[in-house]
Amino acid sequence: MTYELYYWPGIQGRGEFIRLALEEAGARYRDMGLLPRARGGGAPAIARLLAGRAPRPPFAPPILRAGRQLIAQTPNILLFLGRRLGLAPADESGRLWTHQLVLTILDLYLEVFHTHHPLGDGYAYEEQQREARRRTKDFLAVRLPKFMRYFERVIECNRGRGPWMVGARVSCADLAMAQVIAGLRYGFPRASERVLHQRPRLRELHDAVFARPRIARYAASGRRHPFNNEDLFRHYPELDR
Amino acid sequence: MTYELYYWPGIQGRGEFIRLALEEAGARYRDMGLLPRARGGGAPAIARLLAGRAPRPPFAPPILRAGRQLIAQTPNILLFLGRRLGLAPADESGRLWTHQLVLTILDLYLEVFHTHHPLGDGYAYEEQQREARRRTKDFLAVRLPKFMRYFERVIECNRGRGPWMVGARVSCADLAMAQVIAGLRYGFPRASERVLHQRPRLRELHDAVFARPRIARYAASGRRHPFNNEDLFRHYPELDR
Numbered sequence: 001m002t003y004e005l006y007y008w009p010g011i012q013g014r015g016e017f018i019r020l021a022l023e024e025a026g027a028r029y030r031d032m033g034l035l036p037r038a039r040g041g042g043a044p045a046i047a048r049l050l051a052g053r054a055p056r057p058p059f060a061p062p063i064l065r066a067g068r069q070l071i072a073q074t075p076n077i078l079l080f081l082g083r084r085l086g087l088a089p090a091d092e093s094g095r096l097w098t099h100q101l102v103l104t105i106l107d108l109y110l111e112v113f114h115t116h117h118p119l120g121d122g123y124a125y126e127e128q129q130r131e132a133r134r135r136t137k138d139f140l141a142v143r144l145p146k147f148m149r150y151f152e153r154v155i156e157c158n159r160g161r162g163p164w165m166v167g168a169r170v171s172c173a174d175l176a177m178a179q180v181i182a183g184l185r186y187g188f189p190r191a192s193e194r195v196l197h198q199r200p201r202l203r204e205l206h207d208a209v210f211a212r213p214r215i216a217r218y219a220a221s222g223r224r225h226p227f228n229n230e231d232l233f234r235h236y237p238e239l240d241r
Numbered sequence: 242m243t244y245e246l247y248y249w250p251g252i253q254g255r256g257e258f259i260r261l262a263l264e265e266a267g268a269r270y271r272d273m274g275l276l277p278r279a280r281g282g283g284a285p286a287i288a289r290l291l292a293g294r295a296p297r298p299p300f301a302p303p304i305l306r307a308g309r310q311l312i313a314q315t316p317n318i319l320l321f322l323g324r325r326l327g328l329a330p331a332d333e334s335g336r337l338w339t340h341q342l343v344l345t346i347l348d349l350y351l352e353v354f355h356t357h358h359p360l361g362d363g364y365a366y367e368e369q370q371r372e373a374r375r376r377t378k379d380f381l382a383v384r385l386p387k388f389m390r391y392f393e394r395v396i397e398c399n400r401g402r403g404p405w406m407v408g409a410r411v412s413c414a415d416l417a418m419a420q421v422i423a424g425l426r427y428g429f430p431r432a433s434e435r436v437l438h439q440r441p442r443l444r445e446l447h448d449a450v451f452a453r454p455r456i457a458r459y460a461a462s463g464r465r466h467p468f469n470n471e472d473l474f475r476h477y478p479e480l481d482r
Contacts, residue, residue: 053398057398072341123375157294
């Protein structure tokens with residue numbers, strides 16, 4: 001089975017959560033947004049999928065094609081792949097717990113987007129800088145520590161099972177958590193250092209994920225798009241206080 | 242099996258999506274947030290659960306207790322209940338499709354919250370009125386029509402199967418969609434009328450859900466908390482233009 005991932009080129013975005021799962025599992029996939037147009041890829045391929053007449057139309061990327069199935073919504077794709085690729089426990093309650101963590105990690109991810117785009121992406125950052133500052137103030141003082149305290153506790157509750165959140169093996173939740181930590185370090189180098197300073201388990205989880213042989217190879221391959229200020233994680237020094 | 246739902250009293254909030262599923266299925270459940278403290282309920286019961294030493298701690302309500310399992314995150318609970326209560330197709334791809342729709346409906350739900358709280362709930366509405374006006378402008382002009390066009394198309398693609406989004410039977414996705422339409426009508430009576438005017442299938446879905454015998458009984462029982470301006474759906478006439 002060769003999967004097809006449809007996601008906007010030029011950023012990591014939500015697509016990166018899917019890529020990390022596929023890479024960790026050594027799955028074969030075509031990253032359609034990165035293929036040349038002449039080979040049926042690029043942004044037009046995504047636009048075609050969104051405008052098309054699929055019986056179960058997706059609302060937005062990322063979209064995964066798995067044989068005849070089209071699956072959208074980041075957590076939904078990870079739910080599907082977690083099972084297929086062995087990145088979640090095999091039992092129902094373990095799968096739900098992993099999914100619950102993924103959903104909470106993606107909630108945090110969305111709150112990071114709101115730090116620089118509290119009024120949504122209908123306005124450029126420059127049109128909402130004042131608002132971004134107020135929103136970020138609350139995010140860094142209240143929300144981020146609350147999330148990080150929670151995730152640290154999750155690893156603690158899974159004590160004795162290595163650096164992971166669920167059981168003794170790496171899961172989709174760990175990959176997503178590591179990606180969010182990496183992004184926070186890019187976007188908020190000062191604030192994230194402060195909050196991670198007291199979270200040794202989260203730091204260890206991050207390092208363990210990016211030291212996984214396949215993830216390390218992927219990161220070194222040049223295929224992992226670098227963080228940049230067109231993406232969801234953005235570095236605006238004026239927000240990182 | 243008697244389920245226990247833990248959700249803040251005084252509002253419908255995210256808990257209402259769970260209640261509608263339980264009510265439609267005629268499931269037995271205790272609404273713990275509404276029970277008197279003396280009977281182990283109320284906000285303290287929720288606080289205890291959040292502070293407790295559960296091996297798989299929840300981050301926030303709603304939380305469902307099903308036997309020994311504690312399940313959090315609204316879409317995750319609906320994924321679980323959809324299967325248990327027959328509110329999703331039995332096959333994997335149908336379940337994933339239903340879940341994908343639920344996730345997209347809840348994305349819209351969160352965007353409704355951001356209309357009046359673009360800076361998050363760290364600030365009162367009165368402290369972010371100007372921002373709320375700008376965010377709502379984009380929401381009503383761009384985002385809401387886009388979502389509604391999409392959901393109407395989903396029902397259209399399921400043509401000939403009654404008013405529902407997935408197959409021939411009511412699902413969690415339909416219940417959630419109807420709840421969001423009801424909330425939009427409360428919060429934005431003018432704008433929602435405008436956008437629903439051209440969406441006959443969504444109007445029909447809403448009416449069909451609230452005409453289901455058990456849902457109608459629930460709505461008439463006085464147990465369904467009325468919409469109010471402490472809740473996620475809020476009516477601020479200055480935003481509904």
